[in-house]
Amino acid sequence: MKKIIAIILAAALLLSFAACAKKSEPTSQAQTEVQIEAHSKETSQSDKKILTVYFSWSGNTDAFANYIHNTVGGDIVRITPEKAYPENYDDVADYAKKERDDNVRPAFKDLGVNPEDYDVIFVGYPIWWYTLPMIMYTFFDTYDFSGKTLIPFNTHEGSGDGGTYKTIKELEPNATVLDGLAIRGGSIGGAESEVKEWLGKLEY
Ligand SMILES: Cc1cc2nc3c(=O)[nH]c(=O)nc-3n(C[C@H](O)[C@H](O)[C@H](O)COP(=O)(O)O)c2cc1C
Structure with missing residues (x-):
């Protein structure tokens, strides 16, 4: 009798091992797929982490930033002053x-991301009094963009970039600062195709 019970137990054990082995098959295959995907992301050019970060008082640069973000993807954050500007x-x-x-x-308020964690940073702002709004100086003082690519963009009502791309190069001497795109605030509503064309030239 004991022998029969031992045989039944051994058979049950064998069956449960076989079931376990079968169950583990799909898991290990899925793991392999995840590993392959992770590897191809690591090695792909499009793996560069992209951030669009901008300050906007009346909404024009906000629209510009969203055109960029819609095309290039990645993350987008708005720089919000700790103390609100007059309306x-x-x-x-x-x-x-x-x-x-x-x-x-x-x-400025916590951005919720660390801009230094990104490879390519689109930085946007309006021209204020012929230069960067002072909050943008705070931004460039706060972060070190050594080794990163900065792509400025701005809105204005006649000053163009106001020499601000050069200023950014001076503020971030160890970053690669590309020439940006300046658009009149009053024309931003119809400027999405111009933004896309510019991004296309930059290979985005
Ligand atoms: C305080 C202030 C100063 C400005 N100074 C200039 C200037 O010097 N040159 C210029 O072309 N536009 C100037 N503008 C116009 C803004 O650059 C333009 O309206 C811009 O599109 C506003 O962007 P925003 O809507 O993202 O705030 C100024 C606007 C404000 C509110």
Whole structure:
């Protein structure tokens, strides 16, 4: 009797081992696929991490940033001042002029990402008083973009890039700073194809 029980137990054990072995097959195949996918992502050119980060007061640069993001993918974040700017144009004009004259570095809220974690950073802003808004100086003071590619873009109402691409090169001497694209704020609504064309030339 004991012998029969031992044989039944041994047979049950063998069957459960066989079942386990079968179950593990699809898992290991899936793991292999994940490994292959991870490897091809690592080695692909398109694996570069892309961030679009921008400041916008009245929404024009926001629209520009979204055209870029829609084409290049990656992450997008808006730089939001710790202390909100005045909503009225004359007030913000005075406020921004004083910020520039006093060379202040207005604080901005946590971006939720670390821009230094990206390989390619599209950086956008409006021209304020012929130059970068001072909050953009805070941005470039905060992060070290050595070895990264920075691609500036801006909106304006006549100043073009106002020499800001050169300024960014000076602020981030160890980054590769490409020549950017400046678009009139008043024309941004119809400028998506121009943005796409520019991105195409940059091979995005
Ligand atoms: C405070 C302030 C200063 C500005 N200074 C300039 C300037 O010097 N040159 C220029 O071409 N446009 C200037 N502008 C116009 C803005 O650059 C333009 O409207 C831009 O598209 C606004 O972008 P935003 O909507 O993303 O804030 C100024 C606007 C503001 C509010």
